[in-house]
Amino acid sequence: xxxxxxxxxxxxxxENRLDDLFGExxxxxxxxxxxxxxxxYPLAELKNLILSIDWEITDEVLxxxxxxxxxxQLTYQxxxxxxxxxxxxxxxxxxxxxxxxxAHPKTFKILNAVFSSLDKVVLAKDMPETDKKKILRAxxxxxxxxxxxxxxxxxxxxxxxxxxxxPTEPDEIVEKxxxxxxxxxxxxxxxxxxxxxxxxEEPLLTPQESEPEVMVASLAEAVAEIKRYIHTExxxxxxxxxxxxxxx
Amino acid sequence: xxxxxxxxxxxxxxxxxxxxxRGGKTSNLEYIYGKFAKRINTEMVTVKTHGDRTLFxxxxxxxxxxxxxxxxxxxxxxxxxxxxYNATRRLVLRGVDGIVFVADAMAVRREKNIxxxxxxxxxxxxxxxxxxxxxxxMQYNKMDLKxxxxxxxxxxxxxxxxxxxxxxxxxxASAVLGNNVVATLKRIISLTVASIKKDLI
Numbered sequence: 001x002x003x004x005x006x007x008x009x010x011x012x013x014x015e016n017r018l019d020d021l022f023g024e025x026x027x028x029x030x031x032x033x034x035x036x037x038x039x040x041y042p043l044a045e046l047k048n049l050i051l052s053i054d055w056e057i058t059d060e061v062l063x064x065x066x067x068x069x070x071x072x073q074l075t076y077q078x079x080x081x082x083x084x085x086x087x088x089x090x091x092x093x094x095x096x097x098x099x100x101x102x103a104h105p106k107t108f109k110i111l112n113a114v115f116s117s118l119d120k121v122v123l124a125k126d127m128p129e130t131d132k133k134k135i136l137r138a139x140x141x142x143x144x145x146x147x148x149x150x151x152x153x154x155x156x157x158x159x160x161x162x163x164x165x166x167p168t169e170p171d172e173i174v175e176k177x178x179x180x181x182x183x184x185x186x187x188x189x190x191x192x193x194x195x196x197x198x199x200x201e202e203p204l205l206t207p208q209e210s211e212p213e214v215m216v217a218s219l220a221e222a223v224a225e226i227k228r229y230i231h232t233e234x235x236x237x238x239x240x241x242x243x244x245x246x247x248x
Numbered sequence: 249x250x251x252x253x254x255x256x257x258x259x260x261x262x263x264x265x266x267x268x269x270r271g272g273k274t275s276n277l278e279y280i281y282g283k284f285a286k287r288i289n290t291e292m293v294t295v296k297t298h299g300d301r302t303l304f305x306x307x308x309x310x311x312x313x314x315x316x317x318x319x320x321x322x323x324x325x326x327x328x329x330x331x332x333y334n335a336t337r338r339l340v341l342r343g344v345d346g347i348v349f350v351a352d353a354m355a356v357r358r359e360k361n362i363x364x365x366x367x368x369x370x371x372x373x374x375x376x377x378x379x380x381x382x383x384x385x386m387q388y389n390k391m392d393l394k395x396x397x398x399x400x401x402x403x404x405x406x407x408x409x410x411x412x413x414x415x416x417x418x419x420x421a422s423a424v425l426g427n428n429v430v431a432t433l434k435r436i437i438s439l440t441v442a443s444i445k446k447d448l449i
Binding site: 009010011013014015018021022042045060075076079217218219220221222224225 | 270280284287288310312313315316332333334335336338339354355356357374393396397398399430433434437438441442445
């Protein structure tokens, strides 16, 4: 048998084997499909980030949250209700980013509540618009209530601090300042542009390290990555245990 | 280079699913495992974080049987897509024989696809491999999201962004629904095995 015949035999043998193994006649397991759909619904990343904020407030998580909200606002720019939900979350995210641990304690609860409602609205495709609006209005009210509480507590703190020096400053000024902290943002609609040029312009890379060096360096970096991950997970678990204890 | 054991007549082919985070690499493997696990008689290994993100990699090995007298074993890997796990991605790429690049067709992920492809090129270069010479299949995933009204990049734009230089076979797909998941897999296995044919014959 010559070489080309061997290659042909090999190719057809391989094709037949792959057809046998991966023929599409099987019925897909519904559990798997359902699980996959759950994992890849459009709010999955946002959910992860909001849960992460519950555990630990880091720059990385907050930047991720703001970026994710921007992405989703673009994705849902034609859906006013979802966009408003996202704007509320964005305002809360910005507020947390500015105030961190000093943020009003109810903020995190409301952040989770707004997300849960958004989740409900996005997942329930058959929900009538009026019901969606009702849910949105309830979250808007919670959000407004939080805003009022923040303004009041800040004003009270400021009055207390200023009572020693200038106790006569009017409350109105304080309220105006606080309003800007948690104002709803306009959704951004700018599409990404000029990406083709980026790919074309960048030169092809030339390797500078030998493979063993790369391996050693990569291994060390990977171990460091895993260490960081384990550290984060332990902290998250500690926080969860603490929370469970408090609930008891 | 695939691992070929001439004595035991065994060949191990390593295929890596690469791409931006949340693009659907793990979903590809989950679909294959969920649908064909009994037939390919295997277990899928996966390590995930709290938020269901791939931490280290997913691993799905299976045997496709005797081809030309050699027992051909396929190993499918995914890499963690998150930017911060680049060292892990690079490690997983060691000894890779074929690549499936899973791009996210959502309009908002356009730049992330390009950055991930660039990152793949860099990481392959570290092993003195060229993205232009390795068996490669491009997959444009999440096409099902169009029905939910989510803006997607047209295939033409994805081809221009990602495949104008590589010119590799490409598939619009939905890993969640399984559309073109098997076609992608068959193509990459065929291309990869074809690239080592000389050693087999």
